[in-house]
Amino acid sequence: MQDTMKIFDKVKPRNLPRNPWQWHIQDPASQLLTWNKPPKSVLVIKKVRDASLLQPFKELCVFLTEQKNMIVYVEKKVLEDPAIVNDENFGPVKKKFCTFREDFDDISNQIDFIICLGGDGTLLYASSLFQDSVPPVMAFHLGSLGFLTPFSFDNFQTQVTQVIEGNAALVLRSRLKVKVHKEKKNLVQNGVEENGLIVNQQEKDHVKQTKYQVLNEVVIDRGPSSYLSNVDVFLDGHLITTVQGDGVIVSTPTGSTAYAAAAGASMIHPNVPAIMITPICPHSLSFRPIVVPAGVELKIMLSPDARNTAWVSFDGRKRQEVCHGDSISITTSCYPVPSICFRDPVNDWFDSLAECLHWNVRKKQNHFTGDEEEEY
Incomplete structure (x- = not known):
């Protein structure tokens, strides 16, 4: 292929600029x-x-x-x-x-x-x-x-x-490269070990760290629990926030018009190199969705004092439980999906916004035809 x-x-390509810090924005x-x-x-x-x-x-x-x-x-x-x-x-x-x-x-x-x-x-x-x-x-x-x-x-x-x-x-x-790391004690709880012995070493390795390529979003939610989820979000090794609520969505620009949009996020054109972090019903009025640069590494774990486990899914598939000690690493994949356009990336995207989401569809005001501006 x-x-x-x-x-x-x-x-x-143009001639190199005299100023080495001058950027060229791609059409x-x-x-x-x-x-x-x-x-x-x-x-x-x-x-x-x-x-x-x-x-x-x-x-x-x-x-x-x-x-x-x-x-x-x-x-x-x-x-x-x-x-x-x-x-x-x-x-x-x-x-x-x-x-x-x-x-x-x-x-x-x-x-x-x-x-x-x-x-x-x-x-x-x-x-x-x-x-x-x-x-x-x-x-x-x-x-x-x-x-x-x-x-x-x-x-x-x-x-x-x-x-x-x-x-x-x-x-x-762009897609997200996701790695799910399972702690050994959680593998035992989930039945991967029997009588203290790993049934199959290859199966153990597969379960301990599973990889996914995600086009829309990674969703971490509270699952069937009645308690709020409580997960820590790290960016390049630094704790940036703790999500307390129904969960969090980590999405690509393509996924920004899917679940993230329903959760109140902005819609991002797929040509923009970014990752979006969107809380699901956060227990904080000031917790707004944020956009971070493509290529950063996010790591999501249960908070030490979380009352319950969480659940994770990848583009709505492969749903699984996340326990204490487990971690989910997310970054931008180097393998995007080349989507063939009907016309071009800009027109196709705005056509989709209009046809599928009815973006900014409203009833327009009548224009003035005479002396209406003098009447109230």
Whole structure:
């Protein structure tokens, strides 16, 4: 995949400034996608158990295999849908597919680009399949929410052809690199040890420190407990605050329009290099969401005097309990998600704000037509 794709800045480098401290701010619309060689393989991700997506899925796969001669990868559980299994006309196309299973098969170096059919959750799922470099993602809006899916399926043949031919605009959506460290005593409590012996050393190492790549947010909350959560937040080794409330959200700019926005945070364009920290119902009127620079390392732990444990989830998945002594380290990942734009990063983002969140939609005042300004 790395040999096939390259991302470059269409703005030519200028002569070095005389002042070495002068910065050059990159144009958000300057990221373009081109191919070193024509792409040959595509991963098609379809929202599972959604009957409305069967026909678009079939049409897309027929187009890719028969007209574009692409190698199509499809998740095995998608093809187990009875509507696909019993479709005899689709059988010849299905035989050409390469299949894989999540958490079992590594396809990271076999995919040139990805096509998502569904809503925002489908793109989040696509991101979770790649823990290192992510191929460019083309997302069609066929779900309930389409903030991250700018393409309409009505004219998919032309749009897919343009992507295959290259020169598409991109937005590089940063991800969070997360490490969850479990204390050994908590592993014993959770049943990883039996009779004082670790069942499997590899399993022990896997559970002690688990890694995730997160596109939207990491959520630490109080779970089923009736007590407020009480967690300490460290930034580059320094304690910056203790969160007492329902929890805290650590999000990317992409995630700033998701759960963080519902919790009162500002919305940040995905081109802005930042990490957002947003409290969930804090027990303090002065605790406002803050934005910190991308690249800092956050560490979150239960406070020593916390009355209860906490729970953590990653883009809404892999939910697990956090006990005393456990820690969660979060920083900016070096593996962003290259999302293919319908037009460009700026217009696509504001279109999504208007269509999905109805940003600043209001009834306008009537303009003056005569002597109204003299009347009250």
